Amino acid sequence: MDKKILMAIVVAAVVVVAVVAAAFILRPEGRTGTVYYDTSITVPNMKAALSTGLIDGFISWEPFVSEASMDDTGEVLMWSSEMMPNHPCCVVVASTNFLETEDGPDLTKRFLKAHMDATEWMLTANQDHDSAEYTLLVTLAQEFTLRNSSVVSAAMSHLEYKYEMDSSFTTALEEFTDMYIDLNITTNAAIADMGYDSVSDFADSYANETLLAEAGDIEPSSTILGTVRLGYLVGDIHQMAQFVANDPRVLDGDKSIFEKYGLEVAAAEGAPFSSGGAEMDAFVAGDVDIGYLGAPPAIVKHLNGGAKTTIVAQANIEGSGLVVAKNSGIESLDDLVNKTIAVPNVSSIQFLLLKIALEERGYDFVVKSS
Amino acid sequence: MVDFAKELRRYFQDHWRNLLFGLLSVSAFLVAWHLYSYYLESTDSDFAKYVPAPGVVADAFMGWFSDPDPGTSVWVDVHVVASLKRIFLGFVLALAVAIPTGLLMGSLRMADALGKPIVEIFRPIPPIAWIPIFLVVFGNWGAVAIVFLGIFFPILLNVQLGVRSVDPVLIDAARTLGANRGQVFTKVIIPFLIPYMMTGIKVGLGVGWMCIVAAEMVGGSTGVGSLIRISSDLGLFPHMYAAMVLIGILSVLTTGVAALFERRLSKWMGMR
Numbered sequence: 001m002d003k004k005i006l007m008a009i010v011v012a013a014v015v016v017v018a019v020v021a022a023a024f025i026l027r028p029e030g031r032t033g034t035v036y037y038d039t040s041i042t043v044p045n046m047k048a049a050l051s052t053g054l055i056d057g058f059i060s061w062e063p064f065v066s067e068a069s070m071d072d073t074g075e076v077l078m079w080s081s082e083m084m085p086n087h088p089c090c091v092v093v094a095s096t097n098f099l100e101t102e103d104g105p106d107l108t109k110r111f112l113k114a115h116m117d118a119t120e121w122m123l124t125a126n127q128d129h130d131s132a133e134y135t136l137l138v139t140l141a142q143e144f145t146l147r148n149s150s151v152v153s154a155a156m157s158h159l160e161y162k163y164e165m166d167s168s169f170t171t172a173l174e175e176f177t178d179m180y181i182d183l184n185i186t187t188n189a190a191i192a193d194m195g196y197d198s199v200s201d202f203a204d205s206y207a208n209e210t211l212l213a214e215a216g217d218i219e220p221s222s223t224i225l226g227t228v229r230l231g232y233l234v235g236d237i238h239q240m241a242q243f244v245a246n247d248p249r250v251l252d253g254d255k256s257i258f259e260k261y262g263l264e265v266a267a268a269e270g271a272p273f274s275s276g277g278a279e280m281d282a283f284v285a286g287d288v289d290i291g292y293l294g295a296p297p298a299i300v301k302h303l304n305g306g307a308k309t310t311i312v313a314q315a316n317i318e319g320s321g322l323v324v325a326k327n328s329g330i331e332s333l334d335d336l337v338n339k340t341i342a343v344p345n346v347s348s349i350q351f352l353l354l355k356i357a358l359e360e361r362g363y364d365f366v367v368k369s370s
Numbered sequence: 371m372v373d374f375a376k377e378l379r380r381y382f383q384d385h386w387r388n389l390l391f392g393l394l395s396v397s398a399f400l401v402a403w404h405l406y407s408y409y410l411e412s413t414d415s416d417f418a419k420y421v422p423a424p425g426v427v428a429d430a431f432m433g434w435f436s437d438p439d440p441g442t443s444v445w446v447d448v449h450v451v452a453s454l455k456r457i458f459l460g461f462v463l464a465l466a467v468a469i470p471t472g473l474l475m476g477s478l479r480m481a482d483a484l485g486k487p488i489v490e491i492f493r494p495i496p497p498i499a500w501i502p503i504f505l506v507v508f509g510n511w512g513a514v515a516i517v518f519l520g521i522f523f524p525i526l527l528n529v530q531l532g533v534r535s536v537d538p539v540l541i542d543a544a545r546t547l548g549a550n551r552g553q554v555f556t557k558v559i560i561p562f563l564i565p566y567m568m569t570g571i572k573v574g575l576g577v578g579w580m581c582i583v584a585a586e587m588v589g590g591s592t593g594v595g596s597l598i599r600i601s602s603d604l605g606l607f608p609h610m611y612a613a614m615v616l617i618g619i620l621s622v623l624t625t626g627v628a629a630l631f632e633r634r635l636s637k638w639m640g641m642r
Contacts, residue, residue, distance in 0.1 A: 003630075003633060004374060004377045004378065004381070005381065006626055006629055006630045006633070007374075007630070008378075009622070009623060009626035009627075009630075010626060010627060010630055012623070013623045013626070013627065016623075019435070037591070038591045039590075039591045039596070039600070040505065040510075040589045040590050040591040040596070041589070042589065045506055048506075049509070052509075054509050054510070097416070183440070183443065184437070184440040184443075185440055185441065185604050185606070186605075275603065277602070277603035277604070277605075280605075281602075284416055284417050284420070285417075286416065297603075300604050300605050301604075301605045303605070304419065304604060304605025304606055304607070305419050305420065305605035305607065306416075306417075306418055306419035306420075307416075307605075308416060345600070345603055346441060346442065346600050346603060346604060347603045347604050366443060366444060367442050367443070367444050367448070367591055367592055368591060368592070369444065369448045369451070369452060369592050
């Protein structure tokens with residue numbers, strides 16, 4: 001390269017840096033008190049990062065919260081249920097392309113019936129810790145999450161499996177969407193682009209309650225009527241319903257709940273997914289028919305990414321927690337100012353809940369610049 | 371200043387054909403991209419939003435100058451500085467280790483015999499493969515370690531080659547003029563190495579950018595690579611593409627700075 005052209009490039013580089021620095025200096029001031037977040041640590045590694053002092057705390061889903069608090073690495077500062085009581089967490093999402101196929105609606109209703117049966121089985125089992133069902137549930141949870149029995153027991157006591165979508169669910173969807181608009185992560189324009197009149201119109205329409213209601217009438221079938229490609233997140237105890245419904249031990253025989261209702265359920269290509277965002281990408285790629293994931297990625301990837309999906313049931317509420325190091329002196333959210341908290345990723349509900357909680361107190365929640 | 375303008379004009383006069391063709395091909399690419407994006411949108415394709423039009427991407431890019439990035443809610447300079455810091459650190463570390471090691475392995479048979487098996491085992495493993503391990507073991511320095519690994523081998527190999535390729539006539543000439551071993555080293559071998567080292571550095575920088583983007587995409591909170599992943603996670607595809615453009619620009623700028631540095635160094639060493 002000619003020397004003069006090189007000089008031109010270097011001058012351009014200097015100009016770019018100067019402009020950026022000017023924009024940086026001239027930007028508006030932040031509020032009093034900033035809490036920092038770090039998305040570079042995967043959830044299973046958060047406990048180790050906390051004990052080495054790399055982070056001051058982390059927020060994640062069960063069973064990783066109970067795991068950290070039970071071995072004295074940390075203590076739970078706040079459960080997600082305290083940040084937003086009864087907050088929706090994981091949901092069951094169906095691809096609208098799948099619903100438009102001939103068998104789609106019927107297979108989805110069968111799936112939902114199995115989901116409801118599995119959820120009710122877990123709720124009953126959780127009520128009596130001495131029952132055989134509870135022992136089986138704990139065993140299944142151990143197999144799915146690869147954590148020991150006391151951890152999964154504790155984890156399940158902090159969440160509630162639930163499939164109904166009531167008005168508090170729709171209100172929560174609206175609140176999440178409003179928060180995303182505040183954060184500039186999505187826009188009213190994107191919502192309009194997807195064909196909704198407003199945020200409340202979106203919250204009302206995105207959840208399809210009809211299929212769930214009609215699923216109540218589904219009868220068992222002696223033959224397999226169809227296949228469903230299932231998406232779910234790796235080791236996420238919120239999504240136990242699909243694991244329970246897929247296991248023959250639950251019905252005491254050689255059929256699983258899915259098979260009882262005539263379904264062959266296979267893991268979708270790419271499952272188990274490491275994040276809800278990745279699972280939504282798989283929906284768009286046409287690899288997933290029905291999937292379990294968190295409500296926020298189901299919202300964000302639908303509005304921003306145009307994913308043709310609809311929510312057909314809830315899977316659980318609550319079940320996440322904010323953990324800080326033992327004896328750290330952190331006793332409330334106010335003590336988190338200038339501290340660094342690990343979050344799973346920006347599209348997670350954990351991030352959203354903590355962001356909402358901190359904003360209410362007037363704190364900024366900003367990524368930690370290294 | 372007048373001199374520079376004259377040179378620039380001269381450059382255009384000599385290269386106008388190349389510039390014109392370059393402009394044509396870039397324009398054709400942009401038009402094709404726009405048409406594809408339009409096609410996806412008008413046929414209501416499932417992944418229409420995954421291929422935004424060039425204009426939308428440009429809007430997102432320009433938006434970074436007036437507002438914080440929506441996905442990470444910080445100004446983009448935070449990410450640029452984070453990536454540049456990591457590349458610079460990894461680069462400097464790689465230089466500090468690879469040059470002496472290359473010199474040793476190039477000039478001493480024993481060093482070569484000791485080092486060669488280890489180099490040959492680790493060199494073919496793509497640095498990217500180490501990302502999950504380094505991010506845990508080295509924590510915040512994980513990305514720097516990946517960049518180090520990526521830049522280390524090209525520089526090492528090129529320095530080794532350079533040392534071995536020194537024209538023996540030059541060494542003899544220096545000796546005849548009374549140079550001792552140390553002077554032969556600093557006045558003959560090291561200046562001779564500079565072009566080889568620069569080749570290694572240029573290759574290394576290219577690999578280094580790939581490494582930093584990959585490492586940040588897998589597990590980064592800040593940096594242009596994590597900008598890609600986070601934008602994609604949130605469905606902010608225009609910003610994802612804009613981040614890719616940003617990386618391209620930064621890569622060209624850093625290579626340009628490195629080439630300028632080479633010029634300076636060669637001149638100082640008396641090679642030009």
